[in-house]
Amino acid sequence: MTRIDGRTAVVTGAGNGIGRAMALAFAAAGANVTVSDVLAPDGERTVREITDSGGSAYFVSADVSSADQAQHLIASTVDYFGGIDILANNAGIGGGQLRLHEIEPADFDRVIDVNLRGTFLCSKFAIPHFLAKGDGRIVNTASTYGLIGAPKAAAYCASKAGIINLTRQMAVDYGPDGIRVNAICPGYIDTGLGRRGPQLSVEAFRAASAVREKAAGMQPLGRQGQPAEIGEVALFLASDASSFMTGSIVTVDGGCVTTFNYGEASN
Numbered sequence: 001m002t003r004i005d006g007r008t009a010v011v012t013g014a015g016n017g018i019g020r021a022m023a024l025a026f027a028a029a030g031a032n033v034t035v036s037d038v039l040a041p042d043g044e045r046t047v048r049e050i051t052d053s054g055g056s057a058y059f060v061s062a063d064v065s066s067a068d069q070a071q072h073l074i075a076s077t078v079d080y081f082g083g084i085d086i087l088a089n090n091a092g093i094g095g096g097q098l099r100l101h102e103i104e105p106a107d108f109d110r111v112i113d114v115n116l117r118g119t120f121l122c123s124k125f126a127i128p129h130f131l132a133k134g135d136g137r138i139v140n141t142a143s144t145y146g147l148i149g150a151p152k153a154a155a156y157c158a159s160k161a162g163i164i165n166l167t168r169q170m171a172v173d174y175g176p177d178g179i180r181v182n183a184i185c186p187g188y189i190d191t192g193l194g195r196r197g198p199q200l201s202v203e204a205f206r207a208a209s210a211v212r213e214k215a216a217g218m219q220p221l222g223r224q225g226q227p228a229e230i231g232e233v234a235l236f237l238a239s240d241a242s243s244f245m246t247g248s249i250v251t252v253d254g255g256c257v258t259t260f261n262y263g264e265a266s267n
Ligand SMILES: NC(=O)c1ccc[n+]([C@@H]2O[C@H](COP(=O)([O-])OP(=O)(O)OC[C@H]3O[C@@H](n4cnc5c(N)ncnc54)[C@H](O)[C@@H]3O)[C@@H](O)[C@H]2O)c1
Pocket: 012, 013, 014, 015, 016, 017, 018, 019, 036, 037, 038, 039, 042, 062, 063, 064, 065, 090, 091, 092, 093, 094, 114, 141, 142, 143, 144, 185, 186, 187, 188, 189, 190, 191, 192, 193, 194
């Protein structure tokens, strides 16, 4: 089993879904985990799950789009655990199932602010600690929607494509300093982002969920993924098992973007 004993990891958006699964995987592999989220009860629940299983975890409330809160997240982790080794930039929001001309500028900005700027900010404040010891691992959660043009998802697609090339750029800048930066592109994963769709009306959410289920059913593995299946890949990228990987964009999508969706066509 992959181990990261004694390392300290920060996971953003760890109150739910993929971030929670990353936090559980890191803790089970021996890391101290700072669980961060805007939703305190959700983050504290993840902490309890870890500590009830004998792991080490600490909750910090932070909105990753705020420079002050991102700085506080990293500083309080260093104070509490004595350092930071791993940063998982996972917090993210969807965009609301609209075509570009229907999107309000403030709504577009919010998606970019949380998904892309949040990745920048948490990295900005973690990297000086990594530079000081010549070691660090960053795992960014992008999306298959950063690789393709998905329908009615302009802000989300743009934010995730930004994360993908930010990952490559950071790998170039910080490889010589011993800092590895990789990204995961999940496909359709069974989480609240898919189920709840906090920015959608009930009707729009139901329609979006039906589209996701149908799309997942037509991909090579024929189902949505489970958050733990992303958590395990994040653990691999955060561990020494991936020691020669940096700037890699790892799709974990049941084969979704490897194939053209032929639907009912037989040839
Ligand atoms: N679920 C999928 O199918 C899927 C596919 C591809 C990529 N992703 C990405 O995976 C990541 C996690 O998504 P999920 O599906 O687990 O969603 P989720 O909604 O289940 O969990 C996201 C968590 O992030 C938190 N969060 C939201 N805004 C925040 C902010 N400003 N600061 C800090 N925390 C914030 C939420 O409170 C929530 O706990 C996101 O970046 C998402 O874009 C998800």
